[in-house]
Amino acid sequence: MRLSKRGEYGLRAMIALAEPDVNGNTPQMMQIKEISLREQISTKFLEQILLTLKNAGMLHSKMGVGGGYYLAKPAGEITLGQIFRVLDGPIAPIKCVSHMAYEPCGCPNEETCGLRLVMGDVRNAIVDILDYTSLADVVKRQNEIRKKISGV
Amino acid sequence: MRLSKRGEYGLRAMIALAEPDVNGNTPQMMQIKEISLREQISTKFLEQILLTLKNAGMLHSKMGVGGGYYLAKPAGEITLGQIFRVLDGPIAPIKCVSHMAYEPCGCPNEETCGLRLVMGDVRNAIVDILDYTSLADVVKRQNEIRKKISGV
DNA sequence: ATAAATTCTATTGATTTAGTATACTTTTGG
DNA sequence: CCAAAAGTATACTAAATCAATAGAATTTAT
Numbered sequence: 001m002r003l004s005k006r007g008e009y010g011l012r013a014m015i016a017l018a019e020p021d022v023n024g025n026t027p028q029m030m031q032i033k034e035i036s037l038r039e040q041i042s043t044k045f046l047e048q049i050l051l052t053l054k055n056a057g058m059l060h061s062k063m064g065v066g067g068g069y070y071l072a073k074p075a076g077e078i079t080l081g082q083i084f085r086v087l088d089g090p091i092a093p094i095k096c097v098s099h100m101a102y103e104p105c106g107c108p109n110e111e112t113c114g115l116r117l118v119m120g121d122v123r124n125a126i127v128d129i130l131d132y133t134s135l136a137d138v139v140k141r142q143n144e145i146r147k148k149i150s151g152v
Numbered sequence: 153m154r155l156s157k158r159g160e161y162g163l164r165a166m167i168a169l170a171e172p173d174v175n176g177n178t179p180q181m182m183q184i185k186e187i188s189l190r191e192q193i194s195t196k197f198l199e200q201i202l203l204t205l206k207n208a209g210m211l212h213s214k215m216g217v218g219g220g221y222y223l224a225k226p227a228g229e230i231t232l233g234q235i236f237r238v239l240d241g242p243i244a245p246i247k248c249v250s251h252m253a254y255e256p257c258g259c260p261n262e263e264t265c266g267l268r269l270v271m272g273d274v275r276n277a278i279v280d281i282l283d284y285t286s287l288a289d290v291v292k293r294q295n296e297i298r299k300k301i302s303g304v
Numbered sequence: 305a306t307a308a309a310t311t312c313t314a315t316t317g318a319t320t321t322a323g324t325a326t327a328c329t330t331t332t333g334g
Numbered sequence: 335c336c337a338a339a340a341g342t343a344t345a346c347t348a349a350a351t352c353a354a355t356a357g358a359a360t361t362t363a364t
Contacts, residue, residue: 001153001154001155001240001243001244001245001278002153002154002245002246003153003245003246003271004320004321004322005321005322005323006321006322008246008257008267011267012259012265012267015266015267031339031340031341032340032341033340038260039259039260040258040259040260042322042323042324044323044324044325045322045323045324047341047342048323048343050341051341051342051343054341054342061340061341061342062331062340062341063329063330063331063332063339063340063341063342064330064331064332064338064339064340064341065331065332065333065338065339065340066331066332066333066339066340067330067331067332067339067340067341068340068341069341080270088153091153092153093153093154093155094154094155094160105160106192107164107191107192108190108191108192111297111301112294112297112298112301113164113294114167114290114291114293114294115160115163115164115167115290117290117293117294117297118232118281118282118285118290118293119155121281122277122278122281122282125274125277125278125280125281126153126274126277126278128277129270129273129274129277130270130274133270138266138267138269138270139266141266141269141270142264142265142266142269145263145264145269146264149263149264156351156352156353157352157353157354158352158353183308183309183310184309184310185309194353194354194355196354196355196356197353197354197355199310199311200312200353200354202310203310203311203312206310206311213309213310213311214309214310214361214362215309215310215311215360215361215362216308216309216310216360216361216362216363217307217308217309217361217362217363217364218308218309218362218363219308219309219310219361219362219363220309220310221310
């Protein structure tokens with residue numbers, strides 16, 4: 001049940017872009033290099049990932065000197081599930097329980113397949129988290145932890 | 153978030169072995185061919201998978217004529233999580249939230265990494281299902297559905 | 305003895321992953 | 335206008351993993 005590096009980097013970059021800039025403004029614009037440096041990601045690889053996200057309509061960009069990427073929508077309207085699906089495909093652990101990319105899996109009787117029943121539960125559990133967690137939620141949670149740590 | 157074919161086939165085979173035989177006896181002994189035929193799995197591939205499961209101590213086998221595989225423990229004592237880990241490795245979507253195979257993931261600050269927080273939730277949700285569902289639970293659930301269908 | 309069954313090891317071909325490489329286009333500062 | 339900065343777009347590749355295949359060795363019932 002692995003999240004790919006592509007997915008990991010893309011999610012981390014999106015979370016970085018969802019944070020307000022030094023002046024508290026949002027959405028913040030950041031250059032690829034800035035993100036790759038801060039998040040320890042190969043610049044060239046991140047380039048591809050951000051481009052994919054842009055083509056999927058989740059990011060906007062500004063070319064040329066002083067350019068960069070910024071979120072296409074408010075952070076509260078972009079969920080981790082959406083980002084995940086763009087970069088890593090369907091969330092379901094097995095095709096026969098996928099809502100977005102259903103395919104029969106070849107078991108003798110899909111209707112009474114025990115594995116399918118359980119994997120359906122797993123799918124729902126994951127989707128319930130990823131599709132109901134927005135970038136804004138993540139940023140908020142990060143800030144709460146930071147506050148708790150500095151407050152100790 | 154994909155379950156591999158190896159994992160899928162292995163889980164299906166173990167569920168088949170957890171069902172009582174025609175006389176209601178359990179654990180039932182089945183030959184590789186029998187399982188591969190019923191579950192539509194390449195016999196040779198299933199061979200490898202069952203061998204792995206045997207070496208992990210979840211199956212016993214009897215060689216020679218009239219031989220076959222059977223569960224090493226009662227179906228109620230084998231969880232899907234155990235089987236999954238043997239065939240597909242750690243359940244966690246990202247190493248830095250794995251209990252069984254922790255590794256840092258390279259983000260600048262693991263403690264306040266938002267992605268890690270969310271993926272930790274995802275891991276727990278999956279583990280809560282797979283580690284608390286035994287083969288016996290799956291068989292029971294299958295039977296309930298079969299009863300419901302034939303009863304309609 | 306022999307046929308049926310599991311065991312074990314090696315290999316293969318396809319696909320995916322995680323990048324690199326290269327060249328191009330757009331924008332802006334000077 | 336020109337050069338540098340920045341994103342755009344493809345193509346390529348090395349390594350790993352996946353799904354399966356092959357074939358020989360071993361064990362057992364009859």
